[in-house]
Amino acid sequence: MLVAFAPQIVCVVGAAAAVAFDAFERRGLAIAAAVAGLVAGSVLAFAGSARAPELTGDVVLSGTGFSAIVGIICAIGALVLLGSWRPLTEASSGGGLAALATVSVAAAASIAVAADILVLLIALEGLALCAYALVWSARTAPAIEAAVKYFVQGAIATGFFVLGLAILFGLYGGSTSYVWIRGVMGTETGSPVTTAFVLIAVALAYKVGAFPFHSWALDAFESAPSHFAALLAGIPKLAAVVAMIILFSRSVFAGLDTTYQLWVFGLLAILSMAFGASGGLLQRSYTRMLAYSGVAQIGYALVGVALGAPAMTSAALLVTAYALAAAGAFLAAGAFRAARPGWDGTIAALAGLGRERPMLGAAVTVTMFSLIGMPLTAGFWGKFMVFGVAVSAGYWWLALFGVIASVVSFGYYGAVLRSLYFETPTVSHEPGDEGTTDRGSEVAIATVAVLIVAIGIVPLVLGLQSVLRVLTFA
Template identity: 35%
Template sequence: MLPAPLAAGVLELALGAVLLLVFVLNLFARGEDRRWLAGTALGGVLVVGALSLVVTPAPAGPGGMFVQDGLAIFAKRLFLGATVIGLLAGLGARPASGRRAGEYHLLLLTSLLGMLVLASARDLILLFVAFEVMSIPLYVLAGFLKRDATAVEASLKFFLVGSVSSAVLAYGLSFVYGAARSTDLAKVAQAFSTAEPLLLLGLLAALAGFAFKIAAFPFHMWVPDTYEAASTPFVAWLSVTPKAAGFVVLFRVYFEGMGERADAWMPIAAGLATVTIVAGNLMALPQQNTKRLLAYSGVAHIGYMLVGFAAASAAGTAMILFYLVAYVFSNMGAFLVVEAVARAEGSEATAALRGLAQRSPLLALAMLLFLLSLGGIPFVAGFWAKLYVFWAAAAAGLYWLVLVGAVLTVVALFYYLLVAKRMYIEAPERPGRIQLSAPLALALVLCALGVVALGVYPKPVVMAALRVATPLF
């Protein structure tokens, strides 16, 4: 049995061990094909993932900085699950299994480690450090295809905007420390009241920093370029996990221990949600590149999650957690279909999906499921996700926000249906099945199963989310 302070961090320690293992093995790796290295990393994450299924809430670590409560465990399972799908999809293809497989996986696992710590951090300094551990590898990974000029541009853009927002975050946190005289989030929550201008200012500045990471409007500029330029399995992962981590931090900083006073965030969160939904959906309309389309639609989805945030209630928090789970399956699935088609056709344009239903009916059906889920159609995961956040917002009296959100889903359905039209109504440009590699197919099957299972029987995940969200308030 581990000593108490270590017991809380068992997942982080295990992941650290995997990280070291990959590092050491990479020293001995030779040749072009290094998929065994990718396989090792995947195996390691699988082991940590399995471990996360058996860990139980543990007493807080040193000085209450590091907590392993229900929320942290829920979030870590989510991160690990998404990482498994992401790594699986990259297996056997460049760049994840090529000559630089070692670097790729080291960076990705480091970022994951940052997320795991972030989910448990209840101290401003630990939180900031974890945030940076998570972010910096992402900048490198975004530019991983370094011979591609757009990738370098995207990476630079991502890095510059990211650094500025980190600076804003640190600046805001310093105000918070100044006003609350402690880096302990529990003490910050106690000190919080709307009559404390300095603390309020600090937390608002920090919100801008977090909004960058979750890519809420107007902090979303890095998203489309980065998504378009980076390798698709990585983007699939990037589009969900750091955002989930960002939301967990939001819960920790803005909700935990605040109780009724969390209502203070309602107007600003509702405003942020509105502009994010409207902007994301409208900007997605003219996109001809599927990855850019998904990037902007992803911005809109963050807006929908912020609707739950605006409810500032346990129900709202739980519904965001559920939304995140649904989002992992649907959004990653959609990106992976793009990857599958791009490997065969060499194009990521929506036009490459033409007539997919007649070429590969199952792949088209999977894409349709993911799109319907993203659009919020009944009996797939995304429907319940949207519905539950709307329900939480309505219960908090924000009917106008629900109406805006629901009306804008119509816009979203327009561009999702355009993709569906390409697949189902238009004729294929050339005949022939699209060949899938086995790991990618497996990842797609996992996503499709998740989307359908959550759509048909969402109850267990909803209940689990409610259980972990309730103690926050």
């Protein structure tokens, strides 16, 4: 049990060290300790992915894809923390914030592979409590308000989840382990089961920010410090989508009629895609546009959840690609602000920045292409696989909605690229207002871009199996 949980424990040890270093005002050391914890956790998890899957664990699932997901989550977390080196060393108690971020990553890693509803609840809550504080840490009026909104809505979701847990516990008493509940429940489909299903589905839909439970996400990701938005936009969605498929299709609710699940999540998926894509088109602020597009992206992922077990690998690939690209895109907001200190946050005010900063511009271009789902990027394979499963399962209309939303997404992601490259700055810079280079975040964004292209190209050379082998869940 402890072996399976080792990566998360190592991350938390790193976070504890970060808190200790922060107490002595050694911010650089504190951040380094947090990053070291995440890297060590990632390495441990990837080492564990060679093992055969252990599906009967009492706390977390491990082996093959389950360990790989933990490794991916920790690695993205480490990358984001490295990219936020400068803002964190400048912030008061930056080491403490790095520790909070590390704990939230460890909690997300536990969400993804939880094997017990109580563990899932604790991990969800651990992530959420850290996330409220991270959003709040911008300390501006909009950020404080967004954190409160996030808190209230997150707490409602927790209430739903706890009631669902208590009902399942009451019906199939004795243990909250997935395997146990599945065994006792059998193929029973009475109304208490569906009540618990709806309560838990709604709670998780809140946590991933699917329409109509999305409103906290828009404010939180717009007003949070951009390096924490980079952490919170992708990683929790990756974790929660994997947890949803395990929960709804592989274990607890696997005995329910699959059409039920198809309609609930298919409807959420279509609404999220429609709302996110149309909302994204109307935004002028870069980070708010990314927040809206995140709702559309969770719509694509929910197509995978609706299709259930056959789409598990595809959905995991899709959300992995999104988590990477979202990390890069939000970190870019920080790099933009360093390059243009007077940046007002709008897409239009980025005019010409891509030509001024070729490396940053190229990396952002790759990130946007991946979010759109252009071939040769990681985002392409995720969408290709999920929509492919939808079509082959006979639900072509889900795939059709996804493709339409992707085409629309070209409008808002493309607007960023147009502004970066094809428009000339309207405001001339005053001398002395030249801006600086945030080396850490630019390196992190470049690494994200390289990874996105690598995941995009490797399947062409070695076959898609080479990527899918990492994410097998059997």
